[in-house]
Amino acid sequence: MSETLQPIKKPLLKFNAQIVAIAHTTCSLSAFLVALAVGTSLHYHKIVENQYWGYPDEWFPSVSATIGDRYPERSIFQILIALTAGPRFLLLFLNFIRLYKSQSCLPLVSLVSGIIRTITCGGWVYITSTDDHDWHDIFMISYIVLTIPWDYCITTLTPPRSTLRRNRKYTAWLFFFTLIPLIYLYIQHKVHQVAGAYSYYAYCEWSLIFLDVGFDAWSIVDFKDLTLELRSTNNNDEEQIVT
Template sequence: MPSSVHIPVRYLLWFAYSLPGFALFSCVGLSIIKDFEKSTRTHCNVFNFLPSISASIGDCEPQRYIWRLCFALDSIPRYLIAYLQLIRLLNRHHIGLPELYPFVQMSNSIIHFLELTFLLLLTYISSNEIKWIHECSFVGFMICSLVHMLLTVLIDYFWPRTIKYLPSDQERSARSKRLKWFIVNIMSFFISLYFYFRHNSACEANIYSMYCLFEYFVVLTNIAYHSVVMDEWDQQGGQIQIFY
């Protein structure tokens, strides 16, 4: 007969959202310590004090393998969490426009699944291997990430609820955190673009490092945004049953 194990949801969430942060800090830290010159070198050979994520995980070892291993372990939990979150949202009973709401939420979840898929492509196809796929994956990841965050915030704040429903303190806190992380994320992204194009046009010292710094912020605020679901699920508890 099949056996099963029950995993508390909060453990799955901690694993899924701490692993990408560990990958980022370990790969960038190792690049600074052991591959500083190689990872900070640019086409115009000016001094920089930080490596880009692509340089850290594409040109250096063991950073490449750490990054890929972490995201290999992280991918299934992230897809599973996205699916479970969709089911939870579709089961809301206080939502107005019930004919339209499932379509909007499922469309938003598809965008999130595409975001995770583009992230996997970014992870396993470096700019040194197939540059155009890496670049297209980055563009796809950023577009899907920003659109998914924006749609979620708009639904949280503006989708009509039934007249008798009032948001709980926990719901108000979660949507406030999402809005905050979305704003910081999109600001970090546009600031990083400014430094990226300034570096390419003027080749000033340390400007590429400023792009790299805000690139880190984009990744970390993306993780922080998605991890807000931990606040919601911690309140509800629950376990996942896995058969083997």
Template structure:
């Protein structure tokens, strides 16, 4: 005999996109309070006022376990949301180029699944354990994340529709939000790279902290970008069923 549990989709979405932000603020906050010197130390020993995410979750405890627990709990909902979003997008029958559209959306979703997978590797393999896996996971995460966001924005703005279907006010608002978060994300990423290489070349005080600050913004805007899906899904009737 099975038990059926109905969970409103909005609850799942709030959980999936709130938990990573909560984990970030908790781990960075704990590092500032109890592990300030250890988490802000760099190879050239200049003063910094912020820890990197990698230092917070890889070098300090209990931050390491909090971060891994949060992402372990978050991973299944994120994969599930990515799959449900793909199914929703494939049912948009008003989109033009009907033979090509499914392949493009499936390819874009593959980028999203890879992004989530690289994020898991990045979370559970720290730079202190297997550095090359951690670094490759970070590179893979950023490439897949940026490509997925870019392709989604391009589809939102440029993919043809059937002549009798126009954008609704909700669609205009959601695609505008996606574009805004994507632009902030990519600009923050390149600014963080500037501070990272400047720190490595000149070892100025507080420059690494500026890199860390923009690293936080990259993570938070990535979460904000993906959370735009909350505006698209039915807030009243959308539910998922879980069987026990």
């Protein structure tokens, strides 16, 4: 019986892709929740105040006021959201690979819209409403619009009749349905100057944040059987085994 040597390359790094989705969810949620906790602890009355009303007529801060108006919550948020960038881009490419279908353009649409959407997120995160209200709103609206192709493509590419697809679909629906009371309450606040309307608007705004993060968090389930490996091409890293 002849003996042959077959090289086996040991992976330099090997981990379950769920780690990427978990890191993305953890960093993004932490950024918003820590900023909210710090803001309400240090500047509660200031961040619930708007151009028409203050406490007690308004009692809950908007996302923009929480993450962009005051130090140190603004800086804390920006540091934590920056940590989300790495997992975010990995998540985009992993979804592209995971849900790729050669006969469909949807994987490419999801990847492109996801990348542009991430850039617009950076726009409304680092250009706050205090810095430039118009550009902050432009980036925010662009982000929401780009959520349409992102959610649609990811949901459609998910295996049909699966629990994962159903969960993604319902999360996306809730996100877009929440825009209806959001717009109504914003009009009540901005046009009719109704006391308390902006606090209810803030509830909807925060709900959008959690639903948006929640939609991507379903990748934790999707990636459970996906493993990433990094291997060296250097022959010195090979082990020889006899068969």
